[in-house]
Amino acid sequence: NAGVMQNPRHLVRRRGQEARLRCSPMKGHSHVYWYRQLPEEGLKFMVYLQKENIIDESGMPKERFSAEFPKEGPSILRIQQVVRGDSAAYFCASSADRGNEKLFFGSGTQLSVL
Amino acid sequence: AQSVAQPEDQVNVAEGNPLTVKCTYSVSGNPYLFWYVQYPNRGLQFLLKYITGDNLVKGSYGFEAEFNKSQTSFHLKKPSALVSDSALYFCAVRASSGGYQKVTFGTGTKLQVIP
Numbered sequence: 001n002a003g004v005m006q007n008p009r010h011l012v013r014r015r016g017q018e019a020r021l022r023c024s025p026m027k028g029h030s031h032v033y034w035y036r037q038l039p040e041e042g043l044k045f046m047v048y049l050q051k052e053n054i055i056d057e058s059g060m061p062k063e064r065f066s067a068e069f070p071k072e073g074p075s076i077l078r079i080q081q082v083v084r085g086d087s088a089a090y091f092c093a094s095s096a097d098r099g100n101e102k103l104f105f106g107s108g109t110q111l112s113v114l
Numbered sequence: 115a116q117s118v119a120q121p122e123d124q125v126n127v128a129e130g131n132p133l134t135v136k137c138t139y140s141v142s143g144n145p146y147l148f149w150y151v152q153y154p155n156r157g158l159q160f161l162l163k164y165i166t167g168d169n170l171v172k173g174s175y176g177f178e179a180e181f182n183k184s185q186t187s188f189h190l191k192k193p194s195a196l197v198s199d200s201a202l203y204f205c206a207v208r209a210s211s212g213g214y215q216k217v218t219f220g221t222g223t224k225l226q227v228i229p
Contacts (some may be wrong), residue, residue, distance in 0.1 A: 004157065035219075040123075042221035043158070043204065048214065056216060091157055098214040101146060101165065105157030 002027065004094050005074075006106035013082045014114050021077040021109045025094030032075045033103065034060075034067060037089040049075060050098075082113045116141040118205050118220035126226045127195045135190040135223045137205030144210040147188040148217070149179055152202040161203075164188060165210075175199070195227045 005024040013019050025032050034046040045059040049069035060067065064082075069075040079086055089110050093103040117140045127133045139145055146165055150158040162173025169181040179190045188205060202222045208215040 006157075033217075040221065043219040045216055045218065048216070055214060058216070093157075099212075100208070100214060100217055101148075101163060102160050103150075103158070103217065105150075105159070107155065107157045 004104050004106035006092050006109050010110050012112045016081050019079040019082050019111055021090050022074045023092030024074040026104050029094035029096050031095045032069050033093045034077050035091045084113045087113045116207055116218050118207050120205055120220040120223045122223050124224040128228050129197055130194050133192050133195045135203050137188045138186050139207040141207050141209050146208045146210050148206040149190050150204045197227045197229050200227045
């Protein structure tokens with residue numbers, strides 16, 4: 001019973017490149033959340049998606065960032081034209097329903113922008 | 115806007131002693147409250163939650179938390195700390211309204227249990 005799978009674990013990009021982070025939720029979960037973790041800032045909510053729909057993107061920067069959760073395949077967090085300030089750990093979580101009373105987290109993707 | 119405060123960046127406790135990790139919150143209406151633990155290079159793991167009912171909530175690994183509405187607090191406790199409890203602990207809150215509500219996390223408290 002695999003948990004939430006994120007890949008890659010580490011991603012290095014140069015300024016201006018694109019970063020794609022993938023997240024496969026737990027089996028049977030159709031609700032996915034993306035969080036960003038910076039040292040001394042805790043976890044910051046970015047976006048909540050259900051299959052094929054973005055439900056809440058209030059925490060996601062309006063430019064360069066996008067997220068999707070297609071009918072088939074993993075959820076993707078895409079960062080275009082990365083800058084050094086995008087360096088962080090990005091965590092994906094999933095839940096069985098909208099109530100999100102228990103989130104299951106992946107091990108994260110550490111993005112480093114050179 | 116809802117928020118969570120974890121006033122201590124780090125808590126040190128001797129093995130075998132009781133531990134407390136503090137958390138206060140702010141939310142409109144009644145809260146749902148959570149504690150998660152993060153071990154190095156891992157994602158967060160759910161420890162326990164308060165939804166309604168008894169103010170003392172028991173969770174995984176012997177942890178418990180006490181909901182105090184008047185003080186808007188939800189402190190995490192354990193009677194006897196283990197070295198293996200050393201980790202980063204996050205408190206979180208969401209509003210209790212039905213359906214989806216955003217979960218907001220605190221900045222985390224590093225717990226160091228000293229052998």
